Amino acid sequence: MDIYSLPRQALLRRVVLGVGVWLGLSVLVLTQGSALLAWTLPFQSALIEALQPNHVAILTITEEGSLPVIQLSPLTIHDRQLSPRHWVPAQTRLPILKTDVGHALVPFVVLMTVLISWPAAKPRELMFRGLAAVPCAIVMLALTSPVLLAGRLEILLIDAAATVGVTLQQSFLVTLTLFMEIGGRWLIAMVAAIACILLGARLGRRHAAGH
Secondary structure, three states: OOHHHOOHHHHHHHHHHHHHHHHHHHHHHHHHHHHHHHOOHHHHHHHHHHHOOOEEEEEEEEEEOOEEEEEEEEEEOOOEEEEOOEEEOOOOEOOOEEEEHHHHHHHHHHHHHHHHHOOOOOHHHHHHHHHHHHHHHHHHHHHOHHHHHHHHHHHHHHHHHHHOOOOOOOOHHHHHHHHHHHHHHHHHHHHHHHHHHHHHHHHHHHHHHHO
């Protein structure tokens, strides 16, 4: 459904609905965010280790002040050479890296707010959107905190090499991390929401045509 074709009152109701959904989900993130993310930690840890195969990724959720954070405690598996004369020995515990639980869940708040508040021609279209949102949410989970933490680990090693006068080449992982840091995760959420809406509308039309 084209949102521009809605009457003014209907459009206003959609805006109010969007604000209400955003506030409700934000409260859920603030109160239950740690519990929501806790069950995904093994999945996120496996992704970080796939991106940084020379490290064991130990993930926990802790409190920092009044805010919960995802904490990465990286442990090297093999020696990591920084220069011909400098390396990080195996079994070294590197500095702890953190990312905010709230920031990790904001892309999901964006996704769900858009999917719920955007008008649908028929209720079944909302069902198709919800089904499409499941794989999108998994991809978003993979591209947010795991990428950020793995990229920050790479930056940590680049900075360590720089202290001994060695310049390591910036990898694509670092570039992707910087993109996420400047708003890429919110952009991914918006793209995912648009894709779910378009797919839901297409499947809804196909289902209606079949009946």
